[in-house]
Amino acid sequence: MPSIAYFGPRGTFSEQAALVHAAPTDSLVPMDTVPRALAAVRAGDADLACVPVENSVEGAVSATMDALAVDDPLVAVAEVVLPVRFSVLVRPGVSAEDVRTVASHPHALAQVQGWLARHLPAATQTAATSTAGAAVGVGDGTWDAAITAPVAANHYPLDVLATDVADVDGAMTRFLVLRRPGxxxxxxxxxxxxxxxxxxxxxxxxxxxxxxxxxxxxxxxxxxxxxxxxxxxxxxxxxxxxxxxxxxxxxxxxxxxxxxxxxxxxxxxxxxxxxxxxxxxxxxxxxxxxxxxxxxxxxxxxxxxxxx
Amino acid sequence: MPSIAYFGPRGTFSEQAALVHAAPTDSLVPMDTVPRALAAVRAGDADLACVPVENSVEGAVSATMDALAVDDPLVAVAEVVLPVRFSVLVRPGVSAEDVRTVASHPHALAQVQGWLARHLPAATQTAATSTAGAAVGVGDGTWDAAITAPVAANHYPLDVLATDVADVDGAMTRFLVLRRPGxxxxxxxxxxxxxxxxxxxxxxxxxxxxxxxxxxxxxxxxxxxxxxxxxxxxxxxxxxxxxxxxxxxxxxxxxxxxxxxxxxxxxxxxxxxxxxxxxxxxxxxxxxxxxxxxxxxxxxxxxxxxxx
The missing domain is CATH 3.30.70.260 (ACT domain)
Structure with missing residues (x-):
């Protein structure tokens, strides 16, 4: 039962990518940052790390690349490519008219400005440390809506107001699944x-x-x-x-x-x-x-x- | 008196870079997003745009590069390279012991984790859409401390708790100053x-x-x-x-x-x-x-x- 470390909390695009690679019995472990996910594998605390390497929606790719070039070597055993398409999550019963505030990672917000202008024009936009962090904030009442990875709907008791949300068709984000050399x-x-x-x-x-x-x-x-x-x-x-x-x-x-x-x-x-x-x-x-x-x-x- | 559009609000690293290039009489105009700063120059609403092109602390470089490759051409007339060193801003009279929450752009937070662990270990970290957005939130009492570009201290009535904050020495971020072809x-x-x-x-x-x-x-x-x-x-x-x-x-x-x-x-x-x-x-x-x-x-x- 291998464990896969990813950039958390639960419900990020990194988890979505890890799920594409994982077997049903694998355990997925959220980490605070991308470098910490890599460090967990280097230290033997996790078997694999799933980290963004291209066009990341959240988490800085430059930090990933720098972390791969130094310290103990890690090698990729798989890549995962995901379309950049978001879900919009709200508390149960909340409709578009009720949404006063919408939150997400700043890079995710930047990629749905057209959709927000059309569907939630009056909502105030605020930043979260990750798309999943925005879902946590919607759950606890801090914000009304979160722009998230589709997988976030599996983790948080929220309703899906919209799916397949993207201003530009065809954008992709890419992840590597890495382990210690072998x-x-x-x-x-x-x-x-x-x-x-x-x-x-x-x-x-x-x-x-x-x-x-x-x-x-x-x-x-x-x-x-x-x-x-x-x-x-x-x-x-x-x-x-x-x-x-x-x-x-x-x-x-x-x-x-x-x-x-x-x-x-x-x-x-x-x-x-x-x-x-x-x-x-x-x-x-x-x-x-x-x-x-x-x-x-x-x-x-x-x-x-x-x-x- | 040329106008320079940059990724705002006032006090971002983009403004810091624009100030390096600007004459004292130039007017600096904050824009919501990097693509909008470029669009303002294309439309003739601004003379110049100052945008991040490498190792950005805030604002996605990939969005800048995509925006430069399409639509009406723009040409760079200058580059600005800034060290990635942050200031920590608090409301007047607030000391490190009083800081319960600290905010910034997620990429900026990621680059000061070591400093935060040493100096503000008990503070809860929250995201802002930009480093300057964190300063705004400290001013209005939402958060206690903001990790910002040094220039933010000029705009917001806040005290400087620390300067030259960076976990890694030598990191730089790079900007281009662009205008219409001429x-x-x-x-x-x-x-x-x-x-x-x-x-x-x-x-x-x-x-x-x-x-x-x-x-x-x-x-x-x-x-x-x-x-x-x-x-x-x-x-x-x-x-x-x-x-x-x-x-x-x-x-x-x-x-x-x-x-x-x-x-x-x-x-x-x-x-x-x-x-x-x-x-x-x-x-x-x-x-x-x-x-x-x-x-x-x-x-x-x-x-x-x-x-x-």
Missing amino acids: ALPERTGFDRTSLVMIASAERTGVLAELLTELALRGINLSRIESRPQKGRLGRYRFYLDFDGHVAEQRVGDALAALHRRCEHVRFLGSYPKAERASSASAAALGNSDQDYTQANRWVTAVRNGETG | ALPERTGFDRTSLVMIASAERTGVLAELLTELALRGINLSRIESRPQKGRLGRYRFYLDFDGHVAEQRVGDALAALHRRCEHVRFLGSYPKAERASSASAAALGNSDQDYTQANRWVTAVRNGETG
Whole structure:
């Protein structure tokens, strides 16, 4: 019965994401902050952590990324992608006309301004530390309505005034499920690999060279972000997500190249992609495992004087 | 007397950044949200907008970046970098022992947990929509203490319980000052150029190629971030900051190359760097303006049959 730490209280988008990954018997443990959820796994107090890594509605992604790059390594075993769609919760019997105050995390409020203008134009907006914190405040009478993750309705004795609330269609938020290093998830053919690297020089063009190491092996980059290293002006960490599993020869070969050329590379996991979209064909590019095996065999033969 | 729109209310980090840029006679205009500050400039209701673009303490950077990539173009004329250091404001006469509740934007609270544990361990923490919103709430008696930008002390009749509050030294937050397109800021030799681009293909390796266009011209990348385009799975916008001014031949030449190779490039400005650090020497790399002029003159001569 693994335990999964997430950014709480109960009813946040982080819990919603954890539920997508969890088995029915898993226990979900709310933590005060994202770094504390990671710390719980590092300390062995939880088996897994589910934390936001992209387009977070609540909780700062920059804090997550900084926390993944330092301290004991953690590796992702899964990703979860959720649509950014909110529910509006009120105390039982309260109707839209009764709502004088509406609360949520400031980032959630910012994403429903159009809906609020149309449906609750007279309501005063106030901030909560999380979307779920707003639901707690509605329950205790502090506010009349909360903008929350859909899962919050399962935890708090509140009515759902509206669901699927979003000003912009198609917005998504992304989470990683992380654990201490160990056996990797199986290669599925629909995998993503994440890492953080620090180039070994401030030389102009070094990032172009490092990305070329991936491109030459037919590896498709799906995300990149630079973050300055605190206290080291002009030195950056680069966070990369790309298609493929480290068990693939081309991915292992690319990681070895980055390791040779970087001051530091931290592997953040190879895990199935949420969308199950196929990676670009490796075979077509001379980058299949078989291509690597045959090519290495040929070089060995050349070295042994067996062929030209 | 230009007007500068910023993410309000009065006393936010955005106002603090705007003040760094503003002349004494400029009028500063608080707006409800970052996108609204940009919209005010697009509509001509304000001359400039000062908005967070990196490591924001309050206001979502992702919303800023999305808003800069669409609608009428805006260009940056300056950047402002501020240390992430907070003040703690209380009503006059209130001491640390009297503080039962402390409020701020959730991201600001997250960055002072260590300080709060040491100095206000018994205080209940609550969220505000901005650091300045917390100061307003302290003024009206809702909370006892607010974690704010230093500038908030100028606006609200509150006492400063502590200043330079930060758990981690060296954290910075970055803002751009934007206006409608027009004459560019003068080239200073300490310039940065920002743009957003959409590659014209989902082809593997396209980003490595685009960054190589910069590297080949000796242009040093200072920031990169990919953001998915809403509703277009697998298509990304890339936000780049790099050293140099578009008035430089090598930078203009690189922008032309990106324009040739991209589906879309939007210029977001050439402006003096906040840190006034010199760009990597262009001359040493055969990339000075003089190198370009001489090389172009030589190609013209070759085409005219005047030399070999």
